[in-house]
Amino acid sequence: MQIQNDLLLRAAKGEKVERTPVWLMRQAGRILPEYRAVRESVSGFIELAQTPELAAEVTIQPVDLLGVDAAIIFSDILVIPEAMGLPYEMVEKRGPWFPNTVSSASDLQKLRVADGANDLSYVIKAIEITKKELNGRVPLIGFAGAPWTIFAYMVEGSGSKTFSKARAMLYTEPKLSHLLLQMITDSTINYLKAQIQAGADLVQIFDSWAGILGPEQYEEFSLRYIRQICDAVNEVPKTVFAKGAFFAREAMRKLNCETIGLDWNMGISESRKMIGENKTLQGNLDPAALYGNPDQVRTATIQMMEQFKGSRHIANLGHGVYPDIDPDMVKVFIQTVKSFK
Amino acid sequence: MQIQNDLLLRAAKGEKVERTPVWLMRQAGRILPEYRAVRESVSGFIELAQTPELAAEVTIQPVDLLGVDAAIIFSDILVIPEAMGLPYEMVEKRGPWFPNTVSSASDLQKLRVADGANDLSYVIKAIEITKKELNGRVPLIGFAGAPWTIFAYMVEGSGSKTFSKARAMLYTEPKLSHLLLQMITDSTINYLKAQIQAGADLVQIFDSWAGILGPEQYEEFSLRYIRQICDAVNEVPKTVFAKGAFFAREAMRKLNCETIGLDWNMGISESRKMIGENKTLQGNLDPAALYGNPDQVRTATIQMMEQFKGSRHIANLGHGVYPDIDPDMVKVFIQTVKSFK
Numbered sequence: 001m002q003i004q005n006d007l008l009l010r011a012a013k014g015e016k017v018e019r020t021p022v023w024l025m026r027q028a029g030r031i032l033p034e035y036r037a038v039r040e041s042v043s044g045f046i047e048l049a050q051t052p053e054l055a056a057e058v059t060i061q062p063v064d065l066l067g068v069d070a071a072i073i074f075s076d077i078l079v080i081p082e083a084m085g086l087p088y089e090m091v092e093k094r095g096p097w098f099p100n101t102v103s104s105a106s107d108l109q110k111l112r113v114a115d116g117a118n119d120l121s122y123v124i125k126a127i128e129i130t131k132k133e134l135n136g137r138v139p140l141i142g143f144a145g146a147p148w149t150i151f152a153y154m155v156e157g158s159g160s161k162t163f164s165k166a167r168a169m170l171y172t173e174p175k176l177s178h179l180l181l182q183m184i185t186d187s188t189i190n191y192l193k194a195q196i197q198a199g200a201d202l203v204q205i206f207d208s209w210a211g212i213l214g215p216e217q218y219e220e221f222s223l224r225y226i227r228q229i230c231d232a233v234n235e236v237p238k239t240v241f242a243k244g245a246f247f248a249r250e251a252m253r254k255l256n257c258e259t260i261g262l263d264w265n266m267g268i269s270e271s272r273k274m275i276g277e278n279k280t281l282q283g284n285l286d287p288a289a290l291y292g293n294p295d296q297v298r299t300a301t302i303q304m305m306e307q308f309k310g311s312r313h314i315a316n317l318g319h320g321v322y323p324d325i326d327p328d329m330v331k332v333f334i335q336t337v338k339s340f341k
Numbered sequence: 342m343q344i345q346n347d348l349l350l351r352a353a354k355g356e357k358v359e360r361t362p363v364w365l366m367r368q369a370g371r372i373l374p375e376y377r378a379v380r381e382s383v384s385g386f387i388e389l390a391q392t393p394e395l396a397a398e399v400t401i402q403p404v405d406l407l408g409v410d411a412a413i414i415f416s417d418i419l420v421i422p423e424a425m426g427l428p429y430e431m432v433e434k435r436g437p438w439f440p441n442t443v444s445s446a447s448d449l450q451k452l453r454v455a456d457g458a459n460d461l462s463y464v465i466k467a468i469e470i471t472k473k474e475l476n477g478r479v480p481l482i483g484f485a486g487a488p489w490t491i492f493a494y495m496v497e498g499s500g501s502k503t504f505s506k507a508r509a510m511l512y513t514e515p516k517l518s519h520l521l522l523q524m525i526t527d528s529t530i531n532y533l534k535a536q537i538q539a540g541a542d543l544v545q546i547f548d549s550w551a552g553i554l555g556p557e558q559y560e561e562f563s564l565r566y567i568r569q570i571c572d573a574v575n576e577v578p579k580t581v582f583a584k585g586a587f588f589a590r591e592a593m594r595k596l597n598c599e600t601i602g603l604d605w606n607m608g609i610s611e612s613r614k615m616i617g618e619n620k621t622l623q624g625n626l627d628p629a630a631l632y633g634n635p636d637q638v639r640t641a642t643i644q645m646m647e648q649f650k651g652s653r654h655i656a657n658l659g660h661g662v663y664p665d666i667d668p669d670m671v672k673v674f675i676q677t678v679k680s681f682k
Binding site for chain 2: 159161162164167168170171172211212213214215217244246247264265266267270286287288289291292293296300318322324
């Protein structure tokens with residue numbers, strides 16, 4: 001099906017665009033009252049993510065209500081461990097929690113490489129419904145966590161300030177770590193291919209915990225696997241967002257993907273120099289800037305846009321939108337990008 | 342009093358040293374069973390920090406038990422808000438918590454600029470006792486939080502993954518933010534001068550939450566105040582450790598201080614280029630490397646030492662030692678540095 005507003009896809013590929021496309025990480029869920037209404041009709045986050053009709057509904061909400069240039073499928077990066085045989089729960093206000101974690105070779109033997117289309121059929125179904133209901137208005141973004149970030153949760157068992165268990169394992173059990181990372185990578189490739197097969201027009205890899213590894217470890221235990229994924233998935237444009245991995249920007253220049261996401265710590269002109277002209281950059285307004293009044297949000301957005309001006313750019317925040325942000329300020333951000341010349 | 346082992350001070354000033362000095366952030370407290378024994382004799386962390394004889398005792402423990410080249414006074418960066426009129430509690434396993442926070446001009450009026458010697462007499466007393474008991478064996482390090490990090494706690498009221506309230510205030514109330522930051526800065530200058538008067542041989546400024554600000558905001562709301570402190574305190578060598586502020590390394594080249602601390606994300610040769618040859622660098626082994634076995638700890642330490650070789654260096658971790666690290670692995674780290682040639 002022909003996509004009517006394909007700004008995102010053209011910007012990703014470095015083609016000419018009339019204006020910069022804009023969407024927000026975490027735009028589906030979190031901030032909209034309309035999302036909360038759907039969320040309260042089910043038992044929790046996981047049930048919502050596993051009910052394709054509802055996942056599709058909240059995926060489309062920001063397209064209708066905020067006017068973003070892309071939808072991103074409502075799901076979670078931790079569906080991969082679940083599909084590999086390591087289920088998790090979402091504890092209100094505390095985040096994800098795994099009853100079982102991986103700490104030994106025998107734990108690893110209990111896991112399997114996930115087959116995207118079968119093991120994650122509820123996401124695939126949600127993508128199919130979303131595509132149908134979007135009816136070509138805007139592109140649909142699929143996504144997965146980067147293998148290192150998924151590994152971090154599978155070993156640590158929950159979120160953590162330091163992820164010291166996961167990082168310890170890289171030192172104490174490097175071989176086991178690589179085996180697990182490879183299983184996650186293979187599962188992720190299957191999963192992304194199934195998402196694309198179902199209709200995802202672009203895929204993004206989120207390395208949320210990139211910033212807790214040193215440069216050498218990041219190359220060995222994260223970037224290596226992101227590279228595998230980028231090389232294996234070639235059907236649609238790919239975006240890599242590695243939060244905190246400022247030290248990997250030069251290496252990302254050579255990654256087989258179209259777009260690199262920047263967080264708000266990464267200076268724009270410096271990042272452009274490191275990553276080069278042949279990639280689209282995505283980002284990177286400080287999510288806290290949306291706490292301001294309309295004038296302040298406008299000023300901050302324009303300042304960001306000016307710095308990207310004249311180069312390949314997809315406007316976004318430098319991280320997911322914070323849950324307590326006023327949707328009206330999100331609209332000011334989006335409108336400011338759309339009218340920026 | 343003449344200090345017998347003054348390696349730290351000479352390395353800080355860029356003088357010739359026979360070998361690289363070594364100490365660990367958070368060496369006092371956390372890892373030693375001998376510390377835990379003292380800790381259990383009182384009601385909690387804050388009582389321990391406020392009892393000068395006990396604070397002195399746990400300050401000296403790592404000198405005796407681990408063989409580090411410096412002691413660092415056992416205290417907390419949050420004594421400054423307390424001395425300014427904003428008390429806090431330390432909640433077991435959750436960290437600091439402030440019953441009252443700062444969100445308006447009227448909150449600010451309830452605060453005062455702290456006078457180090459009077460308002461924080463318990464720290465000053467602990468320094469005096471420590472200096473006496475150390476009897477010149479090694480230098481004693483005094484410290485304070487950077488104004489931005491202190492501000493973040495005073496506005497947020499606790500630790501946080503995003504410190505979104507504190508960051509929101511920089512956008513919504515920039516003038517009020519600067520007023521509070523100036524009060525914290527003035528208090529910190531008084532406090533560090535009192536520490537030095539009492540015997541601190543070197544002072545370190547910890548900007549633990551540097552890494553959550555974008556480059557421009559970091560310059561305006563953090564570095565500006567660190568600069569004021571560095572310019573005002575000239576009696577002893579100064580170290581600035583801004584965790585996560587990779588984007589500020591070039592600016593730090595011009596800071597009026599002797600040493601810059603590096604975290605483990607910051608590449609050593611790249612940081613040296615940005616900061617220049619005229620500063621000592623401190624750090625930066627990944628704290629998680631100490632989860633390894635003795636051989637692994639040795640290898641990781643030597644790898645780090647090789648990269649600093651031939652330039653001004655104080656060996657340390659890239660962040661505070663983690664609470665569950667085996668003290669024997671800390672000893673392997675220290676011994677490896679000491680025997681490195």
